Amino acid sequence: MKLVTFDHAGKTQPGVLKGDSIVSLAPAGLPTGRHGDLLEILHGGKQAMDAVRAAASAPDAVTIPLDAVRLRAPVLQPGKIIGIGLNYIDHCREANLQVPEVPVLFAKFPSSVVGPDDDIVFSRKICSEVDYEVELGVVIGTKAHKIGEAEALDHVAGYSIAHDVSARDLQFREAKQWDHGKSIDTFCPWGPYLATPEDIPDPQNLDLRLFLNGQELQTSNTKNMIFSVARLVSFISQSITLEPGDLIVTGTPFGVGFSRNPPIYLKDGDECVLEISGLGRLRNKVREID
Known part of the structure; x- marks a missing residue:
């Protein structure tokens, strides 16, 4: 459904x-x-x-x-949006960072949410190195508090496409926290729909792709995640109670813009199209403001 x-x-x-x-x-x-x-x-x-x-x-x-x-967006103001950093080995390598031993958590604020066909908007007075990241979004359906990995997926309402737009200049300038660069208004497009678990029986076998102006820049499969959806839900719930509607953005694979030579950053007029098998297509244009 x-x-x-x-x-x-x-x-x-x-x-x-x-x-x-x-x-x-x-x-x-x-x-x-x-x-x-x-x-x-x-x-x-x-x-x-x-x-x-x-x-x-x-x-x-x-x-x-x-x-x-x-x-x-399926939920306009999730109570929490929890991002996962460095959850694909190839992305760790391109970022020249060590593969984490436990999930790396950060926050995206609910005010960053927009939906399908909404614009990604930013001002160069605030940030100029704006990057793309295709990610699997996981939405919580029932309260999860200190749950085991074996039962974790029972607490999932469904899955969606999420775009973890990231201002790298802010993220790297404020290296001890990522929240600012990840939480700018419009920096969390997600949708177009929430697919319930009967439509996505195995969240660890989904193809992900991102196209920028028609050029494929990211492609992978969720089987390459370091920490599975079940592991993430269980891990987070040990210290942070998950509530219905909370969104977990599970990490991005290889191919992001800052790691390329030369780097590729989003600019006015760009079009991002994200696809995940079984979850449709998420399309957003980029608009720069003064």
């Missing part, structure tokens, strides 16, 4: 993507919360997800053509 948040007729609402149309969940009486997104449904757990499935297959379901809506 592919869950979405979308705008239609001046209203933000949750839905289920089916081919070229969306089944609106608002008429079924499912909770939409103050933002109109999927967050309240995720908080509803299994009971709410069962209701979603029933609503999506109901004969009187309200269906809207996909080209008549604007897709948003």
Whole structure:
């Protein structure tokens, strides 16, 4: 099942993507919360997800053509966005950094979230070395606190594409923390939908690709992750309680811009297209402001 948040007729609402149309969940009486997104449904757990499935297959379901809506990020303001650094060996090598013994965590602030087709916006007065990173996004479905690795995936609501846009000049200038360079407004595009686990039975066998202006710059598979999704969820939960709607951005593979010779950084008018098998395509243009 592919869950979405979308705008239609001046209203933000949750839905289920089916081919070229969306089944609106608002008429079924499912909770939409103050933002109109999927967050309240995720908080509803299994009971709410069962209701979603029933609503999506109901004969009187309200269906809207996909080209008549604007897709948003599946959760507009996650309670937490936890990034994972250096989670692919080839990326560690290109960054000339040691392979970590435990997951490297950093934060991306919820205000950095944008959705499909929204612009990535930055000012050169703030940063000029803006890099791209395709990553698998993992969304928590049920509260996870000090859980074991064997049960970790039971706490996952689904998977999505995430773009960990990074201001390298800020990141490297403030080397003891990465949050600033990772959390600029618009620096966390994600979507276009949240695929539930029955659609992604093995999150450790997904192809990732990133194209910049049509040129493929990153390609890998999640089987190359140093720490698996299950390991990450379990590890984080030992010290940080994970709540429904929290987003884990699981790391990027080889091919980022700062490691190239010469470096490739995002500039005004660029178009980034990210693909992960089973999770569709995330497209965003770049816009520089004064």
